[in-house]
Amino acid sequence: MLREWRLGQFAEAAELVVSELVTNSVLATRAxxxxxxxxxxxxxxxxxxxxxxxxxxxxxxxxxxRRAAGLEDESGRGLAIVTALCADWGHHYPPPETGGKITWAHITSPWMTEEAFI
Ligand SMILES: Nc1ncnc2c1ncn2[C@@H]1O[C@H](COP(=O)(O)OP(=O)(O)OP(=O)(O)O)[C@@H](O)[C@H]1O
Ligand SMILES: [Mg+2]
Known part of the structure; x- marks a missing residue:
């Protein structure tokens, strides 16, 4: 989709962010x-x-x-990755007739720089 919009430079970061957020939503809903x-x-x-x-x-x-993941922990890093790749992220609640919530993440820099992971 992003390539079609000529925003392919964001695709790598967006793939990771979508993957983390959708996985969280699927697991939260299942739980x-x-x-x-x-x-x-x-x-x-x-x-x-x-x-x-x-x-x-x-x-x-x-x-x-966000959870504080210890060195030995195998999970608890998804939102840390989202934080590293995005200018900002958060959640909000739609009107009660819709229910649930929306988690959003704003990607403003196209490349995953080493800096982002420090
Ligand atoms: N969509 C969501 N609805 C409800 N709770 C959520 C949602 N997304 C994340 N959380 C809560 O925030 C915590 C931290 O999420 P995060 O993605 O950082 O770690 P994780 O999903 O536990 O592990 P990992 O992503 O590293 O496999 C989750 O364990 C969960 O309790
Ligand atoms: Mg997660």
Whole structure:
């Protein structure tokens, strides 16, 4: 999609961010044990032509929160990766008739620089 929009330079970062956020939403929804079948997760890619906004909706209202992952921990780094790749990220709540929440992440720099991981 980003290549079609001539924003291919953001694709690598966006792939990682989408992967982390969608995985979190799928796992959070599964953990919530909905009485019916698993609700969907929705993904939007939005751009103003010079940056990319990733938005992911899921049906649970608990917020994404960074965990302090220890050296031996095998998980708890997803949002640290999102923080490193994005100018900002957060979540907000749509109107009650929609429910759930939207987690968003704003990618403004095209390249994954070494700096981003320090
Ligand atoms: N969409 C979400 N809904 C509810 N809670 C979330 C959501 N995304 C993240 N969280 C909470 O924030 C925590 C940290 O997320 P993060 O992605 O950093 O780590 P992780 O998913 O536990 O592990 P990893 O991504 O490294 O496999 C999660 O463990 C979860 O408790
Ligand atoms: Mg995660």
């Amino acid at each position: 919530a044990r909905w009485p019916t079948r698993q609700p969907p997760v929705r993904l939007w890619l939005v751009s103003d032509g010079s940056s990319v906004l990733v938005r992911v909706w899921d049906a649970v209202t608990s917020p994404p929160e």
